[in-house]
Amino acid sequence: MTATLESAVDTAARTGMRTAKVVVVIQQKGGAGKSTIAVNVAACAGRSAVMSNADEATGAPIVAAGIDVQGTLEKWCAGVREEALPFDYVVTKSKLGILPGIIADPDRRRIIIDTPGFLDIDPDAEWGADPLGESRTADALREVLDVADLAIVPITPSKITWDECEFTIERILKPRAIPFLVVINMHDPGKDKGEKQLNKVKAWIDERNYPRVADPIRRYTLHEHAYENGTLVTEYRMSGTALNGREDFMRVALTMEQML
Numbered sequence: 001m002t003a004t005l006e007s008a009v010d011t012a013a014r015t016g017m018r019t020a021k022v023v024v025v026i027q028q029k030g031g032a033g034k035s036t037i038a039v040n041v042a043a044c045a046g047r048s049a050v051m052s053n054a055d056e057a058t059g060a061p062i063v064a065a066g067i068d069v070q071g072t073l074e075k076w077c078a079g080v081r082e083e084a085l086p087f088d089y090v091v092t093k094s095k096l097g098i099l100p101g102i103i104a105d106p107d108r109r110r111i112i113i114d115t116p117g118f119l120d121i122d123p124d125a126e127w128g129a130d131p132l133g134e135s136r137t138a139d140a141l142r143e144v145l146d147v148a149d150l151a152i153v154p155i156t157p158s159k160i161t162w163d164e165c166e167f168t169i170e171r172i173l174k175p176r177a178i179p180f181l182v183v184i185n186m187h188d189p190g191k192d193k194g195e196k197q198l199n200k201v202k203a204w205i206d207e208r209n210y211p212r213v214a215d216p217i218r219r220y221t222l223h224e225h226a227y228e229n230g231t232l233v234t235e236y237r238m239s240g241t242a243l244n245g246r247e248d249f250m251r252v253a254l255t256m257e258q259m260l
């Protein structure tokens with residue numbers, strides 16, 4: 001390394017210039033797939049990451065974290081066999097100050113953050129005002145949004161999540177100028193009704209000019225039991241469905257990389 005470059009790297013480390021990019025999975029509505037997406041995208045990114053011996057000592061390049069007091073993400077990860085977990089995870093329980101510390105760590109490349117089941121929203125907040133509430137979780141969410149490089153917003157073919165998708169984008173992400181990516185989750189493959197619903201939700205997203213992952217994450221029973229079984233898409237036992245399921249989350253991870 002040249003002396004100039006060396007001193008530039010030193011300065012970067014000292015001043016906390018970061019290599020880590022922060023991706024937050026957010027959607028006001030619970031049940032759209034935030035936790036499933038956060039865990040599995042971290043797994044796909046972790047399996048695609050460049051590894052070296054140094055990672056053993058310094059920690060994995062990919063980190064997953066949850067700011068949920070319930071700790072869904074941490075509990076899921078704790079249930080996965082250690083050798084099968086291609087990323088590190090952190091427990092925050094909405095405590096402030098933990099995530100900024102990880103972001104400053106020069107060995108970390110991606111921090112993927114799961115957000116609470118449903119957001120603490122002030123129902124009286126006026127247009128233009130920050131609708132996030134006053135709770136500890138809302139503060140933790142603000143801290144994460146302040147450093148977010150990208151938001152992944154899940155939506156389902158069923159209309160039940162559409163309004164909340166729009167609210168999340170228009171009221172929380174756009175005012176903070178956070179780039180976002182919509183991903184359709186729970187598509188029922190191989191059914192005429194499923195295809196019709198899929199086309200409707202795609203049209204709805206495209207009308208609003210929201211960037212989206214080209215193809216949806218399909219609904220498979222396999223994913224439903226992943227949390228209690230302590231499995232990740234990268235570890236499913238080989239089957240046609242397992243491959244399709246893995247492809248869906250790999251596609252999200254790749255699209256995410258293109259946007260970072």
Ligand SMILES: Nc1ncnc2c1ncn2[C@@H]1O[C@H](COP(=O)(O)OP(=O)(O)O)[C@@H](O)[C@H]1O
Pocket residue numbers: 029030031032033034035036037117185186187217218219220221223224225226227
């Ligand atoms: N693509 C999918 N196929 C089947 N089940 C899914 C899929 N995505 C999520 N689920 C299931 O739907 C439920 C809600 O997902 P979850 O990730 O917990 O949503 P959120 O974190 O947004 O509340 C969970 O039981 C999960 O296993």
Ligand SMILES: [Mg+2]
Pocket residue numbers: 034035036072114115116117
């Ligand atoms: Mg969740």
